[in-house]
Amino acid sequence: MSDNTFNPAGAWGFPKADPADHPEEPAHVRPEYLFNGELEKKGYHVEELANGFHWVTNSFYDAAFIETGEGVIAIDAPPNLGENMLAAIEEVTDAPVTHVVYSHWHSDHIGAASMFGNDVKIISHDITRDLLARWPDPLRPLPTETFSDEAVLDVGGVKLELSYKGENHCPGNIFINSPQHRVLTAIDIVSPGWSVFFHCDASENMTGWIDAHDQILEYDFDALISGHVTRYGTRDDVVAAREYVHNILDHSWDVLRETRGNELMVEAGPERRWTWAENEFNRLANEVTHRTLTQTTSNGQKWTERLAGASNMTKYHAWSIMESVRLHRTHDDYQRRGPAINKYIW
Structure with missing residues (x-):
């Protein structure tokens, strides 16, 4: 591809990056599922992080679901995963999805939520509902239940603690904590083992986004669902990301x-x-x-x-x-x- 084809804007556009100028990805961000043919065969990888709590990824986007004994709680629905998330759930259980939790309103994380059908309960922050109502999208159904500061979702004794600590990546982006599983979901703050995507993951409040690293570390967790990239995170990943951002x-x-x-x-x-x-x-x-x-x-x-x-x-x-x-x-x-x-x- 010529430079003119890549950048018809010339001096007014962005230069083309040369892969040879950049190091290879470190081994710790290249888990086995990337190389064992699973993604080529199924399009996704699903892994149980704790009793009934499952992580789903396609190595670019990730989400989660929890078995409750009274159905399944889904956390987010990235269109990049799409119905492969349904396949991942069906691989584990025959139980229906009864609840969906929206981490935030961005389409790249909940833009396939309509695939869960019309009978699910959808939980989000108040601001998320307001934003989705302002710019309607049939693929992102409006939440049926919202909260402002703190809430607990209890389905069959499985409890998720939902918390809003103020604008960070975007208004309405929440923390979703499962103490019994020791799994925290905090989307678009940390990409475990990676530098996050452009401009602090396109965050709207950089100061709030920086503070969110400390807010994550206030939780007691073993695994972090982060939204991206190749693996789920650990506490050490958050500590490293915080150091990088503060540098x-x-x-x-x-x-x-x-x-x-x-x-x-x-x-x-x-x-x-x-x-x-x-x-x-x-x-x-x-x-x-x-x-x-x-x-x-x-x-x-x-x-x-x-x-x-x-x-x-x-x-x-x-x-x-x-x-x-x-x-x-x-x-x-x-x-x-x-x-x-x-x-x-x-």
């Missing part, structure tokens, strides 16, 4: 506070002001990326050795976290009356 956050603070002068603005000239803005923000993000990926982390490795995709995705996280620092946190100072000071008040 980016700390470097963002440092780089913004060190910024001086307007050389790039002078270079751009007054007629092309946004080229200065693009170059300045990208320069800062590049510096944060460099500091993050060249540092030695707490276990003696670089992040490219600890997290798959860190070499690709860190620059996007650096850009978004740096921008969230600029927008959500104190500026430390402001322009006084008179001529502009020789400092970029970020």
Whole structure:
């Protein structure tokens, strides 16, 4: 594929990444099911994490279901899994799905929920229902039951603790905890063993998203259902993800506070002001990326050795976290009356 075919926008578009510039995925994110032919044969992998609590994945998206003795509770319904989730449930039990819990309103995680039929009870946060009602989608039926802060779903003695701690990845994104199984579901915060997807998984509140790592660690769990990528998570995965994110956050603070002068603005000239803005923000993000990926982390490795995709995705996280620092946190100072000071008040 030529560069022109890949990027017809030329200088106005994104450059093509060269796979040769990036390391292979670490072995710890390549579980056996990726290589034993299961995905090619069935399209999914299902695994029991605890008594009756099952994890379902196709190596890109994951979800879960729980046997209750009075039916099945499904957690999310990613369209990328689609009816393969039904196949996974049928592989384990003949019991019908009676309840569906929506983690949040995004279509990539609940966009196949209509496959469960019209008789299921659907539980979500109030905000999730409001958003789905505002932008209706027949593939995402409206929740039948909602809550605002805390709720307990009890089906046949199987209890799920539902909690909303404020906006993070998006408004209405909830924590779903099963104490008896020691399994926590927290979607689009951590991708176990991986750097998350572009721009902190396209999160809408970076500050809340960063805080969510600490909120996850407040729970006592053995397994984490995270929504992505190749495996379920452990507490150690969350600790590593938190360290990575806080490294980016700390470097963002440092780089913004060190910024001086307007050389790039002078270079751009007054007629092309946004080229200065693009170059300045990208320069800062590049510096944060460099500091993050060249540092030695707490276990003696670089992040490219600890997290798959860190070499690709860190620059996007650096850009978004740096921008969230600029927008959500104190500026430390402001322009006084008179001529502009020789400092970029970020």
